[in-house]
Structure formats: C-alpha cells, structure tokens
Amino acid sequence: MADLMTLRDAADVLGVDVVTLVHIIEVGDTVPTPPVPKDYKDIVFTADDIERFKTEVSRRRFLDFKSDYADVYVHDEGPGARGLEFGPGWLGILKEFCDSLREFQNAGYRARLRWGKEKFGALRLFTDHTSELAAYIGERRGIAYGKSLRTCQECGELARLRFGHSICLTLCDRHKHLVGEPNPERDGIILDVEAWSRKQREGEPG
Structure with missing residues (x-):
C-alpha cells in the first residue's frame, strides 16, 4: 500500500504517545487496516486509519x-x-x-x-x-x-x-x-x- 504511516508518525499526528496508541490497538476495537504484526514497531497506518483513530482518541479524551x-x-x-x-x-x-x-x-x-x-x-x-x-x-x-x-x-x-x-x-x-x-x-x-x-x-x- 502507498503512503503508509509508521507507528511513531501516527502517534505524532494524533497527538498521543506511542504507549497510548499501542493500548488502543491492544483493546482491539479500533485497529489499523494492514494486519497488525507481532512486533508493534512494524505497525503501519493508512490515511483512513488515522481518521478513525482520531475519533477514538477524542472519545478517550472525553x-x-x-x-x-x-x-x-x-x-x-x-x-x-x-x-x-x-x-x-x-x-x-x-x-x-x-x-x-x-x-x-x-x-x-x-x-x-x-x-x-x-x-x-x-x-x-x-x-x-x-x-x-x-x-x-x-x-x-x-x-x-x-x-x-x-x-x-x-x-x-x-x-x-x-x-x-x-x-x-x-x-x-x-x-x-x-x-x-x-x-x-x-x-x-x-x-x-x-x-x-x-x-x-x-x-x-x-
């Protein structure tokens, strides 16, 4: 897939730390479109994923x-x-x-x-x-x-x-x-x- 974003870059765009972003993924309700690898450092996100994660981050920030x-x-x-x-x-x-x-x-x-x-x-x-x-x-x-x-x-x-x-x-x-x-x-x-x-x-x- 083109224009994929790394875990660190996604965290920066979403305004959260990597630990928070990994926790959201571990919960399992909001996950990236590309399959989640065993090594979380290799997680990548699409542009559509970022929009869905923005909604989830807002929910978690009440x-x-x-x-x-x-x-x-x-x-x-x-x-x-x-x-x-x-x-x-x-x-x-x-x-x-x-x-x-x-x-x-x-x-x-x-x-x-x-x-x-x-x-x-x-x-x-x-x-x-x-x-x-x-x-x-x-x-x-x-x-x-x-x-x-x-x-x-x-x-x-x-x-x-x-x-x-x-x-x-x-x-x-x-x-x-x-x-x-x-x-x-x-x-x-x-x-x-x-x-x-x-x-x-x-x-x-x-």
Whole structure:
C-alpha cells in the first residue's frame, strides 16, 4: 500500500504517545487496516486509519463530555494537575455523577468535578465542593465506585474485576485479554480490592 504511516508518525499526528496508541490497538476495537504484526514497531497506518483513530482518541479524551459538562467539570490546574484518567467505558457513570453535581449547583451550592482516575479497577472521582455537601457527594461517589466494578472500563458492558499477574482492571469477556494471563489466586475471587483490603486489616477471612 502507498503512503503508509509508521507507528511513531501516527502517534505524532494524533497527538498521543506511542504507549497510548499501542493500548488502543491492544483493546482491539479500533485497529489499523494492514494486519497488525507481532512486533508493534512494524505497525503501519493508512490515511483512513488515522481518521478513525482520531475519533477514538477524542472519545478517550472525553472531549464531548468536557464540552457538555463544562459547568460542573473544572479541570485540575497547577503543578501535578490530573485529568480524567480512566477508560471511556465509564462515561455513563461519569455523566450520572456529574448530573448529581449539577443538581447541587442548581440548588446554589458549589459542586465541581476536578479529576478522576482508575485505581485497582475502580473509578475514583475528586471534587471541589462546599463542606455541607460532603456526605451527599461521598454517597454519590460511592455509587459511582460500585458501578465501575461492574462496568467494563473499555466499552461499558457488564464486567467484573479481572486479575492478571501484574495488573487488575474491570473488564468484560471481550476485553479481559488486557490483563494477560489470569492470576488464579485472585482472579474471580477478589472483586473489590478496597473491600478485600479492609477485611484483611480487620482480620476477617477472604
């Protein structure tokens, strides 16, 4: 094929690092037209591929969300600023959480999302809010956390926490390959790392 683009060149055009681009390919939902070789350094892209990957990169950057929820999402600033550091499959959970922040704002309270991340396969959200709302927002944060442990962070389908030997992520059957070979001592046994850790500290079994 003529006018093929290398992995590095494609990453530069898309404005992402190579690791991010390789991850998108590994997920398997958006892949280059030429067959993907075993050695990722040899991956190439067509011009049409680049357009499809642009759409996927925008989805993973939550660009539509940031526009639609600009009234409640005020991105983190300053040294060490963080963003929305989790998979696009949790978008519905994110919107539901921000809809509740909107309700608080409409009632005259300060309630804003600053950033969020995936940790141990669960969604963690960080807010800026008036002290009166601490318990209410904490409750909604807990709801989002619980839903994330049942939702594939890649596609939003029903999922569970998957343990590989070096990583754990909440994924559906279609995306479970992202954690690699399952760790039989934990996979399917620990479904919430935070709850499991709390039980260990309290000396409870399992």
